[in-house]
Amino acid sequence: METGEQVTGPSERVARNVRELRELRRLTVRDLAARLREIDHQPLSHPSAVSKVENGDRRVNADDLVALAVALDVSPNRLLLDGGASESEPVQLTPAVVVPQADAWRWVTGEQQLPQREPKSFEDLVAEGDFIRTNRPHDPPSALTTNQLREHIEAGHLAALREGYTAARDAGLTHSDARDYLDLLRTFDDLATWGERQRTRTEREDG
Incomplete structure (x- = not known):
């Protein structure tokens, strides 16, 4: 995906998302540190450590990422990606891989491969x-x-x-929309089958 815009990488996004989500939940840095202490993630249990994450002065590892997601009540993916799912706004996965936000979300949720493409065979x-x-x-x-x-x-x-x-x-x-619709059709079929059985049972009882 070609773009002239300056986009941030995963580390910068995590730092920004931690701050934004903390503020959205009306938590102070001290509050978030307390939550991390409650779930026994000691490396980020002090407010100064949380501040370093938000300021980009401390790189977040996999353990930190999961703990922060639990403490902020979001998925790890929400910390890794932007909050939007635009088909045109870019998001950087690696310096050489920049895709639309929506494609990145489909990828991290296991809906579709990268790069997005129509199956040819x-x-x-x-x-x-x-x-x-x-x-x-x-x-x-x-x-x-x-x-x-x-x-x-x-x-x-x-x-x-x-x-x-x-x-x-x-x-x-x-x-996901297509899958949800198929699930809905299956529910309708199940209801129709149940209704038919009920009618058959009623007819037998009346007969």
Whole structure:
């Protein structure tokens, strides 16, 4: 992504986000240090240590990041990225990798790979599916094997679904939006099945 704007890297964003989120929650530096002390993260349990983080004088390691996220009641991703999810505002992941905020969020939440791209082949689809399964272990993985999935694709069973998914993405919907809609359809189907069973049971009782 090309941009003429000056964008900050992860370390600077974490420092800025800690301060902004602390102030948003109306916490003093002393309050945040006390919270960190309560969860037994001693390296940041003193107000001066928190101030050094916010001023960029102390680099945050993985342990610090998780502790700060717990203390501020956010996810670690929220400390690493900007609060916005613009399709045009840039965010720097490395000096050579600068992407739109929305793409960065889709990546860190396991929705889509970097760089963002439309799948061009079956292998691309498989790679994207593997990325989602690897980075979203809380989502039930598909029971289909790769060969079974290929058979369904070649037979055209998923053609309408892919067309609908592409149209949804073109309209600006995210992968999560599409997944939530499919979950909603499943709920409707479950309700319809339950209703049909209830009607059948009532008819038998009346008969």
